[in-house]
Amino acid sequence: MTQPCSDGLPLPQRYGAILAIALGITVSVLDGVIANVALPTIARDLQASPASSIWIVNAYQLAITISLLSLASLGDLIGYRRVYLAGLVIFSITSVFCALSDSLTTLTIARVLQGFGAAAIMSVNTALIRIIYPQRYLGRGIGINSLIVAFSSAAGPTVAAAVLSVASWQWLFAVNLPIGIVALILGTKFLPANSQKSNSRRFDTTSAVMNALTFGLLITAISSLAQGHSMLLLTAEIAALLIIGYFFVRRQLNQTSPLLPVDLLRIPIFALSMGTSVCSFAAQMLAMISLPFFLQGSLGRDEVETGLLLTPWPLAIIIMAPIAGRLVERIHAGLLGGIGLATFALGLFLLALLPNDPTNLDIVWRMVLCGAGFGLFQSPNNHTIISAAPRHRSGGASGMLGTARLLGQTSGAALVALMFNLFHTDGTHASLILAGVFASVAAIVSCLRMTQPHTVASK
Structure with missing residues (x-):
């Protein structure tokens, strides 16, 4: 184990540490998107309906959503390195379980466990980077981490297409094992321990349980509505959500170091930015999960073609994101976000209006429009979410950012199932229309941020 120096790690060790983080983040982000392309194939192989097969994606996202903040808090107490390495072990082993699954039930359970491993990896990676990089190069380290996340998201459809062209869907999960082993070896050797741990407080088990129940009940209620469960069950879930959620938020407001920093929502521009984040990621997931069913089921494209046709979307995000990062220094984020989200909404509506027999070009340029709009917003x-919070609350703001993203993605995945159940023959079309509505609402909310100062207090 490498001990951190006073200001980051020396160069040879720093390279090994960042490579360990890069490999872990790559596989955990990839597995959030890589299954989308193969979802129709997996559903057929496991004899599951399109609506119920959404749980293959939703279970993974749900597990991350309910445990991310708790694992981040645990990292403050016992060390980021321990949480990260434990996450790698769990993620790698459960990836094998995913590959060996022979039913929708076993695969869903394996994906839940895999999601907990991914949450441990994601919850502390930024905190580790702050220890690995000297303060003067911290921006560079955060930039590398962001690029890895963006690249992994972009590579998801392409990697899935490449794997499926030579092997079965099980290999989408099996390939995680050798990568995880390499990351574990590098992490054990190079990742530093916390230079300072928080010994003044204990892990708030009650808040962790309430956090899991609140977000779990929220997603479960949406899923129950999507799957057409009884009104009695849905009503019970909503009632439990409101009761537990109320006491959870009340508990967080009375703590100096809350697990869920809801007090930051009192900052108007922060709250508006969180709203746009949830809506935009719900819209993205609605489209990215439903489109493979349309491309393969209605248009007859195979898995490889589907992966390639989805790739222009995230590639456009990679191109546009750094441009937007520079523009935000001169143009209000509310305006940039509004323009980007309006472009995103336009692309979604145009995808919904595809002709009956579209060419690849018809699909690709609409994908590029969606990706460019989303990249201009993201x-x-x-930047606004992080800078709007006081400087000493940056960690809490980062956790809220991740939670908003995951909440939007998980809700979007559940809503796809709802659209497929309500519109049996036009599920993808309905999902894309709903996605366009979400993006349009997010665009309006983003423009409302223009009434707020460009930056907020950072004390």
Whole structure:
């Protein structure tokens, strides 16, 4: 184990540490998107309906959502390195379980466990980077981490297409094992321990349980509505959500170091930015999960073609995100986000209006429009969320940012199932229309931020 020096790690060790983080983040982000392309194939192989197969994606996202903040808090107490390495072990082992699954039930359970491992990896990676990099190069380290996340998201459809062209869907999960082993070896050797741990407080188990129940009940209620469960069950879930959620928020407001920093929502521009984040990621997931069913089921494209046709979307995000990152220094993030989200909404509506027999070009340029709009919005929005919070609350703001992203993605995945159940033959079309509505609402909310100062207090 490498001990951190007073200001980051020396160069040879720093390279090994960042490579360990890069590998872990790559596989955990990839597995959030890589299954989308193969979802129709997996559903057929496991004899599951399209609506119920959404749980293959939703279970992973749900597990991350309910445990991310708790694991981040645990990292403050016992060390980021321990949480990260434990996450790698869990993620790698459960990836094998995913590959060996022979039913929708076993695969869903394996994906839940895999999601907990991914949450441990994601919850502390930024905190580790702050220890690895000297303060003067911290921006560079955060930039590298953001690029890895963006690249992994972009590579998801392409990697899935490449794997499926030569192997079965099980290999989408099996390839995580050798990568995880390499990351574990590097992490054990190079990742530093916390230079300072928080010994003044204990892990708030009650808040962790309430956090899991609140977000779990929220997603479960949406899923129950999507799957057409009984009104009695849905009503019970909503009632439990309101009761537990109320006491959870009340508990957080009375703590100096809350697990869920809801007090930051009192900052208007922060709250508006969180709203745009949830809506935009819900819209993105609605489109990215439903489109493979349309491309393969209605248009007859195979898995490889589907992966390639989805790739222009995240590639456009990679191109546009750094441009937006520079523009936000001169243009208000509310305006940039509004323009980006309006472009995103336009692309979604145009995808919904595809002709009956579209060419690849018809699909690709609409994908590029969606990706470019989302990329123009994402960087300024993230910048606003982090900078709107006081400087000493940056960690809490970062956790809220991740939670908003995951909440939006998980809700979007559940809403796809709802659209497929309500519109049996036009589920993708309905999902894209709903996605366009979400993006349009987010665009309006983003423009409302223009009434707020460009930056807020950073004390």
